Amino acid sequence: MILGQNQYGKAETRVVRVTRDGSVHHIRDLSVSVALSGDMTEVHLSGSNAAVLTTDTTKNTVFAFAKEHGVDSPEEFGIHLARHFVTSQETLHTARIRLAEYGWDRIATPGPEQHSFVRRGQGTRTAQVSYDGTAWQVLSGVEDLVVLNTTGSEFRGYLTDRYTTLPETTDRVLATEVRARWRHHDGTAPAGGWDRSHAQVCDHLLQAFAGTYSRSLQQTLYAMGSRVLEHCAGIDEIRLSLPNKHHFLVDLAPFGLKNDHEVYFAADRPYGLIEATVLREGATPAIPTD
Missing domain, CATH: 3.30.1130 (GTP Cyclohydrolase I, domain 2)
Structure with missing residues (x-):
């Protein structure tokens, strides 16, 4: 051999x-x-690891x-x-x-703070149309919209027990892959048409993500959904699913190096999954939770 x-x-x-x-x-x-x-x-041949x-x-x-x-x-x-x-x-x-x-583009924001990004490609547009002979239900959506803030996020003050090992942090990378679906009132076409409406919703999602100082991903989710409903009168509800794309600071101390929030390990599994629906007051939930 x-x-x-x-x-x-x-x-x-x-x-x-x-x-x-x-x-x-x-x-x-x-x-x-x-x-x-x-x-x-x-x-x-021999199992010697000397080389x-x-x-x-x-x-x-x-x-x-x-x-x-x-x-x-x-x-x-x-x-x-x-x-x-x-x-x-x-x-x-x-x-x-x-x-x-993996390419990232800046999310354009006013002011000097420039630390928000969207994964190049802008996600996948989705739609679901239901009709029973009388009523229409139109759900628009976006998937695989990957966004990231390099700062402006913290996570602390949470419940702990004897199994808790996660340290609190006042400065972390916040990244997620947005899956969103939103329901148009009575299934009617929005002013300006479907294409313009979809672009506007996606822009509001990005602006809310970039502009929210995040104390939790749940808070960011609610801010994103609320901004869409605030600015888009024809939308009754929006359901968001946000996996927490964890970025962990790498311990460089064994190599005699200081890691001042510069080098991260991007972990893909397991991940936290934050989901919620934001409704216009008086609207009845109709978007499936699956």
Whole structure:
């Protein structure tokens, strides 16, 4: 038996790098996969790990380099990583770094504070129309609308018990993937048409997310729904489903680095899920909760 080509590494390390230029923030959001190869015969044949740099170390290196070198571009960041792995360990001969960048656009807001973003692509538009021969029900909606605030959010003062480990925070990244459905009164077309109405609702959702100092995601949800109803007279209710896309500060202390709200691990599971319906006074709920 002959050992053929082989490699190992850490796949899809999610790293979010925030650069704070005063009240204006910049964000780079990457998924980084590292594959290493070299003098790895013995680990396969005898189980000796003497030539192996652990995959956990490669993950930590991604986070540490995001702090030390920043992320000017995926290409430049990948060059820094590949060079490091190959030149720092004699047993590693080749490093392949694959990077995917998730683009974010600013949510335009008045004033100097610029720390709110929407995932490039603006989500997926949805609609549901029901008709029983007499009455119409028209639900408009949006899904996969990913938004993020790099600051302006806290979470503290909550119930605790012996199973609680989450520390309180007065400054956190708040990110969610908005799923919203809203019901038009009597199924009638809004003034200006369906397209204009949909664009307006989405803009109000974004403006409320960006403009609300958040003490909880529930508070942000209610502010988003309330703003839509306040500005869109033809909508009777809106149902929002907001998963909390957790961003955890990476502990860089083991590497002698300070993480001043700059480098985050973006976790996809498990996640908190916040859901609620905001109704115009006097309206009867009609949007399904599923």
